[in-house]
Amino acid sequence: MTLPTHMDDILKLAEETGAALAPLAAGVDAGLTDGQETYRILRDAGLLGLLLPREAGGAGLGYGGYSRVLAVLGAHNGAAALGFNMHNVVMGALADAAATPLPPAADRFRSWMNDEVVRGRKLFASATSETGRGAKLRGVRTSYTLSEDRETYVITGEKSFVSLARIADYYVVAARAEGTEGSSEVSHFVVAADDPGITFGTVHSMSAMNGTSTATMTLDHVPVPRSRLYLGVEGMSLFKLVREPHWMIAGYTGAYLGIAEAVYRCTADYVAASDARAGSPVLQQDLGRMSARLRAARALVHEAGDLVDAERGSMEANAMVHAAKYIVGEVGPELAHDALRICGSAAVSRSQPLERLIREVSFSSVMPAKPHECLEYLGKAAVGVNLYDARAFAW
Template identity: 25%
Template sequence: MESAQFRLTPAQSAFCAHVRTLAETELAALAAAGAPGHVNRPLLAAMGRHGLLAKLFPGADVADRRAEAAALDLCLLRESLAQVSTEAETALALQGLGTYPVVQNGTEEQIARWLPRVVAGTAVAGFALSEPGSGSDAASLSLAAPPSADGWTLTGEKTWISNAPEADFYSVFARTTADAGARGVTAFLVPADRPGLSGNRLDMISPHPIGRLTFDAVPVTRADVLGDVDHGFRVAMRTLDLFRPSVGAFAVGMAQAALNASITHAGHRKAFGGVLKDLQSVSHSLAEMATRLEAARLLVYSAAEAYDTGESRIASRSAMAKLFATETAQFVVDTAVQIHGAIALQQGHLLEHLYREVRAPRIYEGASEVQRTIIGRELYRG
């Protein structure tokens, strides 16, 4: 369902259907064949061949390579993939998250070297912001970048990093000015083969490629800077403002899959002399799931449209979309498990899978509490 304000065009609806079909017929099988917790390069290559990664970076094949994806297009892409394959959705999203600091702030040389390979699915990107002591409080990061003869050396640790340690390059955020908070952070593009850079994989509740990076005097120069020195926090936030509504879209896609499964199950499962859907408690649960899901979808679309039209205070709109959609998805998936009963707890069941997947989006790219802080702060700004 769509409101009049956010009714999709025929082309958008056709694209969403195409993505779901592609995921069902090819991508889901490639995702299942991948090693849990590792980068799935065959899956990325397939998404490159079918143009899905190019949809993230619509300017990759024209002279202006800095063109961004429309936030609404990004949301539709992530929502459509998530309804079928959360692994494919996550692989695509992590490529975008790690690459957008380069797209938005990189030099022509940086963009020319990496963007075509990302679009083709032959280079893997990582977004290296979080640290053991600064997850949600990104402005307090401490990866040290003292000056050297040729630039800086990076010393410290990053953790919960997308595609680490298997990415080909990372967008890394380091402290170039001590005791300056958000104003003393610089963003660097760091190829994975730099001396002193190592890492290891982390086992998470869902088997995504997430890891830890260790920087032992890793050399970087001015040619590696993304944007301006000491203004890297702005680089990170600009990327997150684009991706936060689409995290909500990922959540909406998962919730839609859970609702669809529940409607089917409740319509066929015999219990208490009838089918589950005829029990008021079940029908009311389905109604609540559907209502919250529709509200979340519209809030995500609204935030995406606000980003695309250049509205002010996009940070609060993005925060609202991510907050409400991820919390709604948690509710919908949990309720779907309750409707299904014990069968949904078996390993390999769709809802067992979604139950593990749905928890992380309430934490990454700013926990729900951080989103509420952003919204509350914006209410008093200006």
């Protein structure tokens, strides 16, 4: 499927895809079905290549446009949007290098990955988090060695909370060279779901976001050909994150903005369904307050995304994406609180989508970067700390 390249057409495709995903959300949330059909719809829509360059068959979408698309999907099916983002966190760094001349090995890797996504419709996911460390790269315990012929890496470790477990075709695994505990040099490798030595634990039954199909991944001496070293370079992952943190720390932001939009929409529909409620000045003011908060969050997310596209890696762009992640994480639960107060029993009935949305929107604070990390980053930036120094922040 050829993706549209005009933003209005891309948003229309996202809206159509979101409408197809929406009916699946309740069943997956309740554990009645798995997420396979959700991700089949995303594959068939062609959206997996959204960030890849047009010459490779993608839409060439930047970070700002992507945030808008993710919000559209999130408003229909939050868990699907989060799972889709796990694919694009991986694609984002590749897309950032789209116009950059690369050494032969890195160029071959880029071409292979583009082809797997666009023509093979392969789904990728990130496997970074570890128990006790979260998604922080510094101190990652998963390790690798290089074979004597220097053609194969062997990876050993355990990843926690891996999204798209048993659904993705490939997982991009963060690991450090064996014997380099605490080092800033972290690498990423692409492992296939069926590579020998990979096993998944039971998919977690969570209070929300079951559609992300999250489980523990164990890597027991998994052999990975040298060609699947991400962009052909060892040891540069943390330095990329420090310079350009938008994908890792704020890729989720659009999804949670979309869920917040859905919370507001459900609340407004509830009020509008009754002439008495719709005519109440008190409820009108409540909806006005919700609308103002949501508009402010949306404007900040859009501004941050556009700034990343214009000045990727600048200190102001990096600060803006942290600010946007923090504000969306604050506004979503605030809107949920308002919805509970306004809608009452309609907000807590399992038969209503608002109940699920209220549970889901609170998970923003769990995803990186967490609220206190966003504030610390912004505070350090305010007093002039050099945040390009990997030692200045707990990455």
